[in-house]
Amino acid sequence: MDLPTALQSIQPPRQHRINVRLPHTPGYLLASLAVSLGGFLNGFDTGSIGAVTDMEQFAETFGVLSPQLRGFTVSLIMLTGVIPSFFAGQMADKLGRLQVVSMGATIFAIGAALQAGASHLAMLLVGRALCGFGQGMWVSNIVVYISEIAPAKTRGVMVSLPQLVTSSAICFGYFTCYGSVKIHGSMAWRLPFIIMASAAMLLVIVCYILPQSPRWLMARGRREEAERELQKLGVSRAEAEKDILSQVQAAPSLSLWGSLALIFRRPYRRMTGMALFVLGMVQLCGIDGVLYYAPTLFKQAGLPGQExxxxxxxxxxxxxxxxxxxxxxxxxxxxxxxxIISGGLMLSGSMLLIGSLYASDSVHAYGSGRWVVVVSIFAFALAYCFTWNVTAKLVACEIQPANTRAAAICTAQGLNFFSNWLVAFATPIFLANSSSGAYFLYGALSLFTVIVLWISMPETRGRSLEDIQQSLQRPVRWGLKFSRPKVKALSGFHCLF
Structure with a gap:
């Protein structure tokens, strides 16, 4: 046997050398994670701004803020977020989901940079106003984008990713301030804003890389582009043909006022009404009062010291x-x-318990009362994150028709921003005048929300967006007995809205 033949005989078979395969990550998962960077910006500001305004270094730069001025400073980002919410959906229908997210992230980055470099309170407030304006453009469109690219069987997880990232960012924001409070000088409170400006620019870049929503492309009559984007996203051909590529082209884009008028006409107004109620009321449970003013709440309960x-x-x-x-x-x-129902009962129970402790003068710097308050605040925040934080935007988005989804969700997000602002602005004023009043109010509102949603909320888990719409458009009446719980929910939903 010659040498070449001998060498060839000792080589391993070809199939044994290409046997190892890397696991495949679906494109829709990567896209959902990337665009969820918007949730990081939202959560990081939520987790840091209350602590920032409580820092001694912040007071050295801007002076000690009154409860009213502090509430306005913290909540301004939500107040200005209301404005773009009324036209962000219409813009997203015309320009595309990612394009509007990118525009909002750019405005947010400018606002965060202004806050980082602020030398007087007016400059800080202008920066917060710009951040709110940018945030109002992307928050809902991120949810709409993910709901339109995710398969039905994993849509709940995918749409919940921005909320998970938000929770991570809240944690990061708290500990950033816990570390920076030890820095001498204004860098202690400027550092969180520098981080936000950098993350916002990263979101701008991400939006130019991700695939467009195939459902949006189909609504614009661009089927070939939709098929290419579906391949990038890794959506199965069977599901694409059944739900997405069979979508009928939507009517041409309406004007801003035309879009707002359409979502309140039959047959869209009952879906819009549910979205408005869900996204408005879930914030009135008081979660932003806990997130923004957690240091103040713990201090009021009797925990000593800023650290x-x-x-x-x-x-x-x-x-x-x-x-x-x-x-x-x-x-x-x-x-x-x-x-929604189990979470709401836990939220209302926690708030009413804390209110009762303060009303009975059972909370002091000593004794067990303060620890019950601390544990109840923890329980409230955990219940919210496990239930309402995951489900509210998901349901509000799932029940909307394709041609009004962006407009309806962005309008509902405007109400959500207003509810956020109301809670964030009023909480420090409440706490300064009554230790128990805020807790009783938020507990009662949570209980009211549970009752209404128990009567009217449909079950949408595991169903395609198109199938949900077909179910919502079927005529249903009170008094009929149904065998499936989800149809009962739809009947209540139909009659309330």
């Missing part, structure tokens, strides 16, 4: 992040109604 209250806020953020992970992973394993 102790900041650390308690950070611990609550870690627990919220930990509970958000199973909440996200199980989003498609248990019903949306179950999450």
């Amino acid at each position: 102790a209250t900041f650390l308690a806020s950070g611990v609550s953020a870690i627990l919220m992040l930990a509970i958000s992970i199973p909440g996200t992973l199980f989003a498609d394993r248990w019903g949306r109604r179950t999450a």
Whole structure:
């Protein structure tokens, strides 16, 4: 045997050398994670701004803020977020979901840079106003984009990813401030804004890389582009043909006022009404009062020292992040109604318990009362992150028709921003005048929300967006007995809205 033949005989068979394969990550998962960077910006500001305004270094630059001025400073980002919410959906229908997200992220980056470099309060407020304006453009469109690219069987998890990232960012924001509070000088409070400006520019870049929504392309009559984007996203051909590529082209884009008028006409107004109620009321449970003013709440309960209250806020953020992970992973394993109702009962119970403790003068710097308050605040935040934080936007988005989805969700997000602003602005004023009043109010509003949604909320888990719309458009009447719980929910939904 010659040498070449001998060498060839000892080489391993070709099939044994190409046997190892890397696991394949679906494109829709990568796209959902990337665009969820918007949730990071939202959460990081939420987790840091309350602590920033509580820093001694912040007071050295801007002076000590009154409860009213502090509430206005913290909440301004939500107030200005209301404005773009009324036209962001119409813009997204015309320009595309990612294009509007990119525009909003650019405005947010400018606002964060202004806050980072602020030398007087007016400059800081202008920066917060710009951040709110940018955030109002992307928050809902991120949810709409993910809901339109995700398969039905994993849509709950995918749409919940921005909320999971938000919880992570809240934790990161708390601990960033816990660390930066030890820095001497204004860099202690400027650092969080520098981080936000950098993350916003990264989101701008991401939006130019991700695939467009195939459902949006189909609504624009661009089928070939939709097929190419579906391949990038890794959506199965069977599901694409059944649900997405069979979509009928929507009517041409309407004007801003035309879009707003359309979502309140039959047959869209009952879906719009549910979205408005869900996204408006879930914020009136008081979650932003807890997230923004956690250091103040723990200080009021009797925890001594700035670092102790900041650390308690950070611990609550870690627990919220930990509970958000199973909440996200199980989003498609248990019903949306179950999450909303059970979560609401826990939220209202926690708030009413805290209010009762303060009203009975059972909370002091000593004794067990303060620890019951601290544990109840933790329980409230955890219940919210596990249930309402995951489910509210998901349901509001799932029940909308394709041609009004962006407009209806962005309008509902405008109400959500207003509710956020109201809670963030009023909470420090409430706390300064009554230790129990805010808790009783938020507990009662949470209980009211549970009652209404128990009567009217449909079950949408595991169903395609198109199938949900077909179910919602079927005529249903009171008095009929149905064998499936989800149809009962639809009947109540039909009659309320």
